[in-house]
Amino acid sequence: MQQAPYSVPDYASQIRRDIIRMVTSATSGHPGGSLSSTDFMTVLYAECLKQTPGQWSRDGRNMDMFFLSIGHISPLFYSLLARMGYFPVSELATFRKLGSRLQGHPSVENGLPGIHVASGSLGQGLSVACGAALSKQIDGDNHKVYVLLGDGESEEGQVWEAAMFAAHHKINNLIAMTDWNRQQIDGPVEKIGGVGDLCAKWKAFGWHVITCDGHHYDEIRQAYAKANEPQEGPVMILMHTNMGQGVDFMFDSHKWHGKAPSAEQEKQALAQLKETIGDY
Amino acid sequence: MTNTGNKDTRSGFGAGLYEIGKKDPRVVALCADLIGSLKMEAFAEAFPQRFFQCGIAEANMMGTAAGLAVTGKIPFVGTFAEFATGRVYDQVRQSICYSQTNVKIAASHAGITLGEDGATHQTMEDIALMRAMPHMTVINPCDYNQTRLATMAAAEWKGPVYLRFGRPSVPNFTPADGPYEIGKAWLMEPGEDVTILATGHLVWEALEAVKILGAKGIKAELINIHTIKPLDMQAIIDSARKTGAVVTAEEHLVAGGLGELVAGVLARHCPVPMRMVAMEDGFGQSGTPAELMNVYGLNAANIVAKVCELR
Numbered sequence: 001m002q003q004a005p006y007s008v009p010d011y012a013s014q015i016r017r018d019i020i021r022m023v024t025s026a027t028s029g030h031p032g033g034s035l036s037s038t039d040f041m042t043v044l045y046a047e048c049l050k051q052t053p054g055q056w057s058r059d060g061r062n063m064d065m066f067f068l069s070i071g072h073i074s075p076l077f078y079s080l081l082a083r084m085g086y087f088p089v090s091e092l093a094t095f096r097k098l099g100s101r102l103q104g105h106p107s108v109e110n111g112l113p114g115i116h117v118a119s120g121s122l123g124q125g126l127s128v129a130c131g132a133a134l135s136k137q138i139d140g141d142n143h144k145v146y147v148l149l150g151d152g153e154s155e156e157g158q159v160w161e162a163a164m165f166a167a168h169h170k171i172n173n174l175i176a177m178t179d180w181n182r183q184q185i186d187g188p189v190e191k192i193g194g195v196g197d198l199c200a201k202w203k204a205f206g207w208h209v210i211t212c213d214g215h216h217y218d219e220i221r222q223a224y225a226k227a228n229e230p231q232e233g234p235v236m237i238l239m240h241t242n243m244g245q246g247v248d249f250m251f252d253s254h255k256w257h258g259k260a261p262s263a264e265q266e267k268q269a270l271a272q273l274k275e276t277i278g279d280y
Numbered sequence: 281m282t283n284t285g286n287k288d289t290r291s292g293f294g295a296g297l298y299e300i301g302k303k304d305p306r307v308v309a310l311c312a313d314l315i316g317s318l319k320m321e322a323f324a325e326a327f328p329q330r331f332f333q334c335g336i337a338e339a340n341m342m343g344t345a346a347g348l349a350v351t352g353k354i355p356f357v358g359t360f361a362e363f364a365t366g367r368v369y370d371q372v373r374q375s376i377c378y379s380q381t382n383v384k385i386a387a388s389h390a391g392i393t394l395g396e397d398g399a400t401h402q403t404m405e406d407i408a409l410m411r412a413m414p415h416m417t418v419i420n421p422c423d424y425n426q427t428r429l430a431t432m433a434a435a436e437w438k439g440p441v442y443l444r445f446g447r448p449s450v451p452n453f454t455p456a457d458g459p460y461e462i463g464k465a466w467l468m469e470p471g472e473d474v475t476i477l478a479t480g481h482l483v484w485e486a487l488e489a490v491k492i493l494g495a496k497g498i499k500a501e502l503i504n505i506h507t508i509k510p511l512d513m514q515a516i517i518d519s520a521r522k523t524g525a526v527v528t529a530e531e532h533l534v535a536g537g538l539g540e541l542v543a544g545v546l547a548r549h550c551p552v553p554m555r556m557v558a559m560e561d562g563f564g565q566s567g568t569p570a571e572l573m574n575v576y577g578l579n580a581a582n583i584v585a586k587v588c589e590l591r
Binding site: 058059060061065067107108109116117118119120121123124125126127128129130131132133134135136138139157158161162164165168169 | 308329330332334335337339340341342343344345346347348349350351352353355370371373374375378379380381
C-alpha cells in the first residue's frame with residue numbers, strides 16, 4: 001500500500017463536497033448515508049486496505065478486498081475510489097448520467113475499477129464477502145476481506161443467514177462494518193424495523209464485536225487495528241455515526257437518506273465543507 | 281436409441297461434478313442441506329476443502345457462491361429447483377447475473393416428476409424465470425448421461441449457468457460420450473413430416489412418440505433442445521422450414537417455457553402451425569411421477585395426439 005498524499009481530514013472534507021455536488025447534479029441519490037460512512041471509509045482506504053489503485057483486479061488476488069453491501073451510498077464509494085486514484089476524478093461528473101460507469105448503484109458491467117460485484121438490492125454483500133474470504137483461505141492468501149453493511153439493511157434476513165454461516169465456518173479473514181446511523185428511508189431505524197441491540201445480536205451470532213465512534217479518526221484506526229489481530233472467527237465493527245454528518249440541515253435526519261439538495265441547499269452545504277484537494 | 285437402464289438425472293450431475301472436480305481444482309461446491317438428494321457425496325468426501333455445507337439458507341449460499349466466483353473459483357450450488365430459483369431470484373439476479381459471476385446453479389427435483397412432495401416443491405416455472413435473466417445460460421438435459429456431460433460442460437462454460445435436472449429414475453439412452461455442446465441442438469431422429477422439439481424428461485417420451493408416429497406412416501424429426509438459452513434458433517428454423525409443422529414437449533408450464541420460446545422464434549422467422557405439450561396454468565399435486573406425467577399429458581401419447589392435430 002502506498003502512503004496517501006493527503007491527510008484523512010482533507011480527503012474526508014473533499015469527499016463530502018463531492019457527494020453533495022454529485023447528488024445535486026444528478027438530482028437524485030443518497031447523501032445521508034454517504035456522509036455518515038465517509039470518515040471510517042476514508043481511514044480504511046487511506047490507511048488500512050492493502051490495495052494499490054493502479055494494480056487493482058476484480059478477482060482481488062493477493063490484495064485486501066472491499067465489498068459495499070449498501071450500494072446506495074455509491075456517491076461516497078465513487079468519490080473515495082476516484083480520490084484514491086482508481087479512476088479519473090473528472091468521471092464523478094457523470095454520476096447517474098446516461099452511459100456512465102458510475103451507475104446509480106455500483107455495477108461491474110462497464111468495468112469500473114474498485115468494484116467486485118453489483119450491489120443495491122440490500123442484504124447480499126455479507127454473503128458475497130464470505131465467499132471471497134473462503135476463497136482466500138483455499139488459496140492460502142492471507143489478505144482480509146472487508147464489507148460494509150447498514151443498520152437498516154440488517155432488517156434483511158439474508159444478513160443473518162450470512163452471520164450464522166460466517167461464524168459456523170470460522171471465517172477469520174472477514175471484517176464487516178455496520179454504519180449504525182440509526183436512520184432509514186421511512187424514519188428512525190428503531191421506529192421502522194426494530195433492529196435493536198446490534199452489539200448483542202452479533203455477539204449472539206458468534207462474532208467478535210468491536211464498537212467505535214465512526215467519526216473519530218483515532219478510534220477508527222484503533223478499531224481497524226484490533227480487527228486485524230488474529231481472530232478465531234469473523235469480526236464486526238459497529239460504527240456509531242450520524243446520518244448526514246458534516247452538513248447541519250442533513251444531520252441525523254432520515255429525510256436525507258435518499259434525496260438530492262436543491263441548488264440553494266447545495267450552496268449551504270458546500271459552505272460548511274472546506275475544498276481541500278480541489279473540486280472535480 | 282435404446283434405454284440402457286433407468287437412472288436418475290441427479291446422479292448424472294453427481295458423477296459429472298466429481299469428475300470435473302478431480303480435473304479442475306477451481307471447482308468448488310456448495311449445498312443447502314441436501315447433499316444426499318443432490319448426489320454430491322462423492323465430491324464432498326473427495327474434496328472437503330472445496331465443499332461448503334451452507335445449511336438451510338439458500339440466499340446466503342447464492343451470495344457466497346458469487347464471492348467464490350469473483351475470486352476465480354467455479355462454484356456449483358446445489359439445491360431443489362424451486363429453492364434455486366423462486367426463493368433466491370433477487371440474489372441470482374444481482375449477485376450472479378448482473379455481477380457476471382461464474383456460478384453454476386445445479387437445480388434438482390425440477391418439474392412435476394418430483395412427485396409425492398406436491399406442489400410446494402414442484403417448480404414448473406423455473407425455466408421461465410431463469411431464461412428471462414440476462415447473462416444466464418439455461419440447460420435442461422434429458423437423461424443421466426447427458427446430465428453428466430452437461431455438468432462438465434457447464435464448468436468449462438464462461439458465465440452463470442442454470443442446470444436443471446430431476447429426481448426420478450428414467451431411461452438412460454444417450455451415449456455416454458455425447459455429443460454434447462452447450463447451445464447446439466441435437467438432431468436425434470431425422471424426419472420430414474413434422475418437427476418435435478423436446479427437452480428434459482420429455483425427450484424419451486418424444487422418442488417413443490416418433491416410433492408410434494412411424495408406425496402410422498408419419499416421419500417425425502426429433503431435436504433434443506438441451507439448451508434453452510442460448511437457443512439454437514437456426515436448427516429450429518431449418519427444421520421448421522423443412523417439415524412445416526412443429527410440436528414442442530417439456531416438463532414445465534406453458535407460460536415462459538420452451539413452447540412459447542419456440543413460438544416466438546417461428547413467428548419472427550418461419551411461421552408454421554405448432555402445438556405445445558406442456559402443463560397448463562396451475563400448480564401440481566402429490567402422486568407418482570408416472571401418474572402426474574399422465575394426468576398433465578406430459579407423455580408420448582399426448583405428443584402423438586398433438587402431431588395428429590397438425591395433420
